[in-house]
Structures are given as C-alpha cells and as structure tokens.
Amino acid sequence: MSAFHFEGLVWHWPIAIYLFLAGLSAGAVFFAIMLKHFKLAHEAWHSPFVQAAAIIAPVAVFGGLGILVFDLTRPLDFWKILVFYNTTSVMSMGVLVLMAYQLVLFAWIACVFQRRITQLLGKRLPIVQRLLNWLVKQEAAITGILVILAISLGAYTGFLLSALIGFPLLNNPVLPLLFLISGLSSGAAATLLGGVLLRGNPNGVEVRFIHGIEIPLILVEIGLLFTFFAGLILSGGQSQVAALNALGFGFWGWIFWAGVIGIGLTLPLAFNLWMKVSADRKFAYVAVTASFSLIGVFLLRNFILYTGQMTGT
Amino acid sequence: MQVSKRQFLKGVGALLAGASFYGVTRSPQADSTQAAEATPEIKYAMVHDENACIGCNACIDACREVNHVPDGVSRVKIERSGPFGEYPEQSYRFSRVSCQHCEAAPCVRVCPTGAAYIDKATGIVAVNSDRCVGCQYCIAACPYQVRYIHPETRTADKCDFCQKSRLAKGLEPACVEACPTKALTFGNLKDPESDLVKLLKAKPSYRAKVDLGTRPKLFHIQTIDGEIML
Numbered sequence: 001m002s003a004f005h006f007e008g009l010v011w012h013w014p015i016a017i018y019l020f021l022a023g024l025s026a027g028a029v030f031f032a033i034m035l036k037h038f039k040l041a042h043e044a045w046h047s048p049f050v051q052a053a054a055i056i057a058p059v060a061v062f063g064g065l066g067i068l069v070f071d072l073t074r075p076l077d078f079w080k081i082l083v084f085y086n087t088t089s090v091m092s093m094g095v096l097v098l099m100a101y102q103l104v105l106f107a108w109i110a111c112v113f114q115r116r117i118t119q120l121l122g123k124r125l126p127i128v129q130r131l132l133n134w135l136v137k138q139e140a141a142i143t144g145i146l147v148i149l150a151i152s153l154g155a156y157t158g159f160l161l162s163a164l165i166g167f168p169l170l171n172n173p174v175l176p177l178l179f180l181i182s183g184l185s186s187g188a189a190a191t192l193l194g195g196v197l198l199r200g201n202p203n204g205v206e207v208r209f210i211h212g213i214e215i216p217l218i219l220v221e222i223g224l225l226f227t228f229f230a231g232l233i234l235s236g237g238q239s240q241v242a243a244l245n246a247l248g249f250g251f252w253g254w255i256f257w258a259g260v261i262g263i264g265l266t267l268p269l270a271f272n273l274w275m276k277v278s279a280d281r282k283f284a285y286v287a288v289t290a291s292f293s294l295i296g297v298f299l300l301r302n303f304i305l306y307t308g309q310m311t312g313t
Numbered sequence: 314m315q316v317s318k319r320q321f322l323k324g325v326g327a328l329l330a331g332a333s334f335y336g337v338t339r340s341p342q343a344d345s346t347q348a349a350e351a352t353p354e355i356k357y358a359m360v361h362d363e364n365a366c367i368g369c370n371a372c373i374d375a376c377r378e379v380n381h382v383p384d385g386v387s388r389v390k391i392e393r394s395g396p397f398g399e400y401p402e403q404s405y406r407f408s409r410v411s412c413q414h415c416e417a418a419p420c421v422r423v424c425p426t427g428a429a430y431i432d433k434a435t436g437i438v439a440v441n442s443d444r445c446v447g448c449q450y451c452i453a454a455c456p457y458q459v460r461y462i463h464p465e466t467r468t469a470d471k472c473d474f475c476q477k478s479r480l481a482k483g484l485e486p487a488c489v490e491a492c493p494t495k496a497l498t499f500g501n502l503k504d505p506e507s508d509l510v511k512l513l514k515a516k517p518s519y520r521a522k523v524d525l526g527t528r529p530k531l532f533h534i535q536t537i538d539g540e541i542m543l
Binding site: 008010011072073074077078080081083084085086088089090091092095138140141142144145148163164165166167309312313 | 323327328419421422444445446448450452454456458522
C-alpha cells in the first residue's frame with residue numbers, strides 16, 4: 001500500500017491544505033483579537049503582529065476556499081453550494097460559517113484600522129467614512145461574533161471529517177477539538193512569523209503574550225492527541241486497527257512521530273520554555289519556533305486525512 | 314475595548330435571527346433522512362442469494378449496457394472470496410457490493426446541495442446530477458464505498474435500481490433480469506405478496522454494517538457451504 005495512493009482514498013492533499021489554511025485563518029484572527037483586547041487596545045493598528053494577522057487571516061481563508069473550489073470535479077458549479085443548503089450536512093453548515101466569518105472578519109479589520117483608513121482617504125469617499133464610523137460603534141458586537149465564528153470555523157474543519165461514519169479514525173469525537181486547538185496554535189505561529197517578518201520586535205509585548213498562551217495550548221494538544229489514539233485503541237475492532245496502522249512503522253508513522261510530535265510539538269515546547277528564562281528573544285528564535293509549529297500542524301492535517309481513509313469499518 | 318452587556322446580547326440576538334433564517338433556505342429534498350412522512354406504498358429493496366450466485370458477472374455487464382456506465386467505474390461489483398475446502402470439493406463465496414439504498418443514508422445526510430436524496434415515492438437513494446458539484450463528500454461518507462464520479466458527467470453516480478432506465482418502463486432492474494441463476498430478487502418491501510417479501514420471510518438474511526445505523530435495503534442470503542471463519 002503506497003502512502004498517497006490506496007483503495008478507498010477519496011480526499012487527497014488539497015483537502016488537507018484547505019483544512020490547514022481554514023484553521024490557520026481562524027487562529028490568526030483569534031490571537032489578533034486577544035492581542036487587541038488584553039494588551040494593545042487602541043494601539044493595535046500599528047502593531048506589526050496585528051497587521052500580520054489582518055493580512056494572513058483573509059489570505060489564508062481565500063486561498064483555502066480557492067483550493068477547495070478547484071478540487072471539485074465541477075469547479076464552475078461551486079455557486080450551487082452557496083445557493084442550496086442542507087442542514088444535516090456539515091459541509092453546508094461550514095460554508096455558512098465561512099461566509100459569515102469572512103464578512104465579519106472584514107468588518108473587524110475595518111474597525112481596527114479605521115484611523116489608518118481614514119488618514120489614507122482624507123476627504124474622499126464620505127460614504128466609506130460613515131460606514132467606518134458606524135462599524136466602530138458596533139465593534140464590541142463584531143468582535144464577539146468574530147470570536148464565535150473563528151472558533152466555529154476551527155472546529156468545523158474537524159467536524160467535516162468526523163462526520164464520515166465509515167472511517168473509525170475520522171469518526172471520532174475528539175477530532176474537532178484536536179483540529180480546533182492545533183488550528184489556534186498554527187494561527188499563533190503564523191501571526192508571530194508574519195509579525196517578525198514585518199519587522200515587529202521579537203522581544204515585544206505581543207510575542208511574550210502569544211508565547212504565554214502557546215505553551216498551555218501545546219500541552220493541551222499533546223493531551224488531545226493522546227486521548228484521540230488511546231480512545232481508538234480502547235474501542236477495539238477496526239478503531240484499534242486504524243490507530244495502530246497509523247501510528248506504526250511506515251511513511252505515516254514517521255510523519256507522526258518525527259514530524260507532528262517531534263518538530264511540531266516537542267521542539268516548539270522546548271524552545272518556548274527556554275525562551276521564557278532567557279531575557280532576550282531574537283528574530284531567529286521566534287521565526288524558527290513558529291515555522292516548526294506550522295510544519296507540525298500542516299503534517300498533522302495530512303497525517304489524519306490520509307491515515308483516516310486507510311482503514312474502513 | 315469595552316464590551317457592554319447590551320451590545321453583546323444584541324450581537325448574539327442577530328446571530329440567532331440569522332441561524333433561524335437558514336432553516337428557511339435549506340434544500341427540501343434532504344429532509345427525507347429524518348422526516349416522518351406519510352408511509353409511501355412502495356419501498357424497493359433487493360435480495361442477493363449468495364448460495365445461487367456463481368460469480369459470472371452477467372449482472373455487471375447488463376448494468377453497464379443499460380445504464381451506459383463507462384469503463385473504469387461500475388455500479389455493481391461481485392466480491393469473490395475463497396477458495397474454501399480441499400480440491401476437488403472447492404467453492405467460492407460471492408457477495409454483491411452496490412448501493413444499499415439506506416433508509417438513513419449517510420450520503421444524503423452529508424450532501425451540501427441536496428443532490429443526493431431519497432426518492433420519497435420509492436425509497437430509492439438517487440442523485441440529482443444538476444445539483445451535484447462534485448465535492449465527493451458522499452463518496453467519502455458512504456461506508457459501503459459504492460459511489461464514484463461518473464467520468465463523463467463529472468458528478469456522483471451509483472446504482473439507482475435502474476430508476477431512470479428500466480424501472481421507468483415498468484421493467485425489473487437489468488441485473489435481476491440478466492442473472493442466469495435467479496440469485497437476485499427485486500421487489501416492494503411494502504407488498505406482502507411480492508416475491509421479495511416471501512423470500513425474506515422464508516430464508517434468514519443479513520445486511521452489511523447495520524451497526525452504523527444506516528438501515529440498508531440490500532439483503533444478502535448467506536452461503537452455507539465452505540468453511541467456518543472467525
């Protein structure tokens with residue numbers, strides 16, 4: 001059995017990239033909101049980290065949706081998903097969440113950068129100014145809804161797969177939580193990486209704040225991964241076969257142990273703990289830790305998608 | 314940023330109002346998974362007698378011809394296992410793999426556009442290819458792995474009991490007619506006088522993967538020759 005081609009395989013790597021990008025977008029937004037709410041307040045708009053998140057979140061979600069559309073066998077008919085709805089379909093409900101998420105995301109970005117946009121516009125386009133002023137008045141509601149939508153989007157990437165009852169590894173109640181938490185940590189990593197690339201201070205308040213959340217997040221993710229596989233093995237039957245098949249030797253076993261556990265979780269955790277004691281954080285520390293985290297989450301999405309489809313009921 | 318309680322409640326209220334609006338725009342065809350509609354008079358089902366099947370694949374060829382199924386894909390497969398026993402007393406077991414026309418069809422539940430639906434008049438799980446966008450969610454969701462993308466229409470396809478070809482003319486499905494050993498029986502589960510119901514009442518049958526709650530309507534009569542397997 002080859003790692004990327006086997007009988008029963010329906011969804012290929014484009015879906016894994018889509019799941020990765022959707023979770024990353026939700027995570028970046030989540031951390032940008034946290035940064036603004038707890039640390040930066042009205043100074044948020046000139047923080048390179050908030051700016052990075054404001055670029056990454058829409059680009060990632062557009063990129064992910066683009067990949068999804070081109071992966072359809074009839075890409076030009078994608079509008080039918082927007083017109084016809086099925087309340088029992090996770091995908092259909094996810095599309096609704098995605099549409100609302102993008103709308104509220106842009107409203108939130110407009111709120112945060114209102115002063116900057118007003119400066120740029122000067123006296124032109126008074127309608128846009130009025131719209132911006134109105135949005136800023138609604139900022140509390142917009143922020144609240146965006147947090148709910150971002151968490152929904154992160155969890156949706158897991159529910160999409162856990163609805164597949166024929167594959168015991170995917171049809172697992174822990175999967176949405178695992179994807180939500182790993183999506184949030186990938187968003188944190190992308191925000192950090194983007195922020196330092198935009199010449200943000202690698203020793204600044206934003207980095208310290210995000211790293212402070214990242215360590216508990218990584219620990220929770222390790223716990224969820226353990227629960228995920230322990231639960232499958234204890235279920236017996238095909239669930240056990242699926243779990244042992246995924247974790248054993250072979251291509252995907254290596255991806256899991258070396259990629260997801262080693263590069264994705266252990267090394268960033270070690271770096272983070274180390275950085276906490278050392279006084280100064282440098283560009284390279286932040287960038288390398290964030291890149292490892294991103295690689296780990298990307299590999300996790302592929303690992304779950306492929307090994308999940310290897311073993312049916 | 315100050316979040317006042319009133320503003321937050323306003324936001325939540327807007328979200329709930331939006332959520333209730335989705336119910337209005339959902340696709341009606343997909344309701345059949347949970348709706349308790351007036352009991353229809355027809356519910357088609359099929360029995361495959363594995364004792365009678367000789368694995369000649371005549372059903373596959375007939376289906377391909379009648380339903381214009383291109384090479385490389387198939388609506389029905391006969392899975393062969395064995396040989397069992399010592400030569401010359403050897404035998405094979407044959408099992409039909411095709412759409413089970415589940416009462417609680419996972420494909421219908423996951424289809425985002427309602428392209429996969431249960432025909433309320435006949436209980437047949439069908440595909441409305443005009444609505445299908447080819448997301449392949451149904452293919453991944455089907456625990457029996459009987460769905461495929463039709464190479465020409467680029468939409469999901471599978472056995473529909475010849476609903477659009479022979480059933481429309483009042484004929485039995487192509488596979489049933491083609492079977493030389495009469496291993497296939499097609500009929501109406503709601504009709505106690507049908508051959509299908511009489512057969513199901515006369516012989517013990519099983520259905521595949523019932524523990525998933527799919528309530529399939531493809532019945533199998535298990536072969537009794539060969540050896541015992543654990």
